[in-house]
Amino acid sequence: MIDTRLDERHETLRKTVAAFARDEVAPVIGDFYRREAFPYEIVAKMGRMGLFGLPFPEEYGGMGGDYFALCLVLEELARIDSSVAVTLEAGVSLGAMPIYRFGTEQQKREWLPSLCSGQMLGAFGLTETGAGSDAGALRTTAVRDGGEWVINGNKAYITNAGTDITGMITVTAVTGVAEDGGKAISTIIVPAGTPGLSVSQPYSKVGWTASDTRELRFDDLRVPVGNLLGGEGRGYAQFLSTLAEGRIAISAVAVGLAQGCVDECVRFARERETFGRPIGKHQAIQFKIADMAARVHTARLAYYEAAAKMLRGEPFRRESAIAKLVSSNAAMDNARDATQIFGGMGFINDTPVARFYRDAKILEIGEGTSEVQRMLIARELGL
Incomplete structure (x- = not known):
């Protein structure tokens, strides 16, 4: 039987991080964006929550979780803010994971405890x-x-x-x-x-x-x-492997951003009135938000499948490339539509959708451009 529901452990983690992002990140992150400042206090709190050690064994200071748990956390963080999410994503999947995957036992014991605690960041x-x-x-x-x-x-x-x-x-x-x-x-x-x-x-x-x-x-x-x-x-084989895994993680970030656009638009569509009624009552707005929700749903299923194949030890390069391509497109399309729905307010940097719009484009570039993903998919198809 196919079942995409989260088990109790993953769902509890998701809810915990969602509350953290809503209560701890959302109220302050706009100021960090204006100042272009690194959010050290937020990162320290994530470290104390064990987020940097999620997919690593306890013997190295980790939480004994899996890569999918990391992806769920990234999605919930990016639903509020992508800077915080990508700091975690890069610190874990690009900074610490190569040490864990390819390092000697001495290298693991030297570096992973500090990286897992969040007291140290890797690049x-x-x-x-x-x-x-x-x-x-x-x-x-x-x-x-x-x-x-x-x-x-x-x-x-x-x-x-x-x-x-x-x-x-x-x-x-x-x-x-x-x-x-x-x-x-x-x-x-x-x-x-x-x-x-x-x-x-x-x-x-x-x-x-x-x-x-x-x-x-x-x-x-x-x-x-x-x-x-x-x-x-x-090194070449190592970074190909690292990037294949990282595409799943960055897909989760993209899905979070795309979902955040939906969240903001649903709220705004209920509150903002034109011609005597909420704009959410206008079919044009309803259809646009419906399309946004459909993109999120599709992209989330794509990265779920890629993560599942990875955890089962099956080949997943094609699925991770598809997830990266679909999710980054969804993020960019949803950010553009959200800005349009918000109108002039969406062009003001103080609003979340303006940050989403600014943050979305890099998702089509970083950790493999959309063009590279299409090349990888075509290659996996034997072309």
């Missing part, structure tokens, strides 16, 4: 100005010199890269030539504050303005050879 240093969708175009290099790696290069658009609690960055770098003659890419752990690491000022962004995004530069940076994550030359 994933993959993207460069000339290497985003074409990740094989990486130019950052790491050369062995005795017992050390010497890293040189730049990374761009890295989330959680320069906060006061950022503790480490996993950096992808070219470490040689692969058997096929291409670049051998490896992943290396770089602790924050390592000499030779320069962190830029935060980018001024269209959306996600309460999250931390920066450029990194490595100038003859040295770390021990033991900071290699997984085998040498395995």
Whole structure:
């Protein structure tokens, strides 16, 4: 029997985080957006709730949950605000998860307890100005010199890269030539504050303005050879795996934003009156909101299925790409429709729908553009 209902454990978690987002995040997040400030107190509260450790075993300081639990949390947070949601998403699926998936036992015990507690944030240093969708175009290099790696290069658009609690960055770098003659890419752990690491000022962004995004530069940076994550030359396979999982998580963020648009529009349609009655009584508004709800429902089922296949140990690359494509489209379409329903008020940054509109576009770009998702889906179909 097919059953998409949440079990008691997941539903309790969902309700707890929904209340947190409504009571703790919603009243204050607008001010963080205006100031383009990182919400340290909110992140600390999420850490105390155990959210950063949700999908990790208790032996490493985690909560012993699963990846689907993380996705449910991300959806509920993004229903109110995407900056907070993406800080958690990047900290867990991009920052801590590579350590858990590919790290040695020593690396796990060194880094995961602090990452799971939220006292430390991790970042994933993959993207460069000339290497985003074409990740094989990486130019950052790491050369062995005795017992050390010497890293040189730049990374761009890295989330959680320069906060006061950022503790480490996993950096992808070219470490040689692969058997096929291409670049051998490896992943290396770089602790924050390592000499030779320069962190830029935060980018001024269209959306996600309460999250931390920066450029990194490595100038003859040295770390021990033991900071290699997984085998040498395995970096490309590692980040493909990391991004496949991350697409499910970012899909949950997109669904949350799309649902938040529906929530705000239903409330507004009941309160706002034109021509002597609430605008929700006008069929044009009803149909627009109905379409928005349908998009959310479809996108949620897509990421639920991708997460279910992942947890069962089945291939899920196609499903995660479909979920990312469908959910990011839903977020963008719903944000546009919500702004239209709100009219002039939707163009004022103090309103949630204005934040949703600003935050939605990056969901069609980050962690794999919509075009890349279509390429992946076509490839999985044998084309």
